Amino acid sequence: MQNDLDIPQNHIGGNFKWDIPPKCTCGMFRDAIEKEHFVFVSDRLHKGWNGFYMHPVCANGESVRADGISITHCPFCGDEIKAKKFYPTNE
Ligand SMILES: [Zn+2]
Numbered sequence: 792m793q794n795d796l797d798i799p800q801n802h803i804g805g806n807f808k809w810d811i812p813p814k815c816t817c818g819m820f821r822d823a824i825e826k827e828h829f830v831f832v833s834d835r836l837h838k839g840w841n842g843f844y845m846h847p848v849c850a851n852g853e854s855v856r857a858d859g860i861s862i863t864h865c866p867f868c869g870d871e872i873k874a875k876k877f878y879p880t881n882e
Contacts, residue, residue, distance in 0.1 A: 796846055796848070796854055797854075797857070798831055798846060798859075799834075801834070802831040802832055802833055802834070803828065803831060804824035804825035804826070804828060804830075804831075804832070805825055807832070807876050807877065808876070808877040809874065809875065809876060809877055810875040810876060810877040810878075811873070811874055811875040812874055813843075813872045813873075813874035814870075814872075814874075815865040815867075815868050815870035815872060816865075816868045816870050817865065817867045817868035817870075819865065819867045819868070820865040820866075820867070820870075820872055823866070824843075829845060829846075830843050830844070830845055830862065831843070831844055831845070831846060831859065832874070832876060834876070837863075839875070840873045840874060840875060841874055841875055841876050842861055843861065843862050843863070843872060843874075844858070844859035844860055844861050844862060845859055845860050845862060846859045846860075847859075847860060
């Protein structure tokens with residue numbers, strides 16, 4: 792059985808480039824986006840930085856919340872994350 796969480800393609804690590812990549816002490820936050828794929832990057836900006844969210848699912852596989860749950864800090868080391876996607880049309 793497949794679930795469709797309706798996560799936009801360009802929110803998923805590997806489908807966009809960084810202008811300023813996410814950095815934290817442990818270095819795992821970037822992997823959470825690009826390798827583990829459990830943190831997604833929205834196009835909504837907060838003070839010029841891209842927003843991050845996780846996407847929990849219910850027991851039946853449907854999204855708990857359509858817009859996911861925003862996170863602002865690395866869940867592993869607690870550092871605040873500030874990163875920017877690269878937008879080719881943004882010059
Ligand atoms: Zn970290």
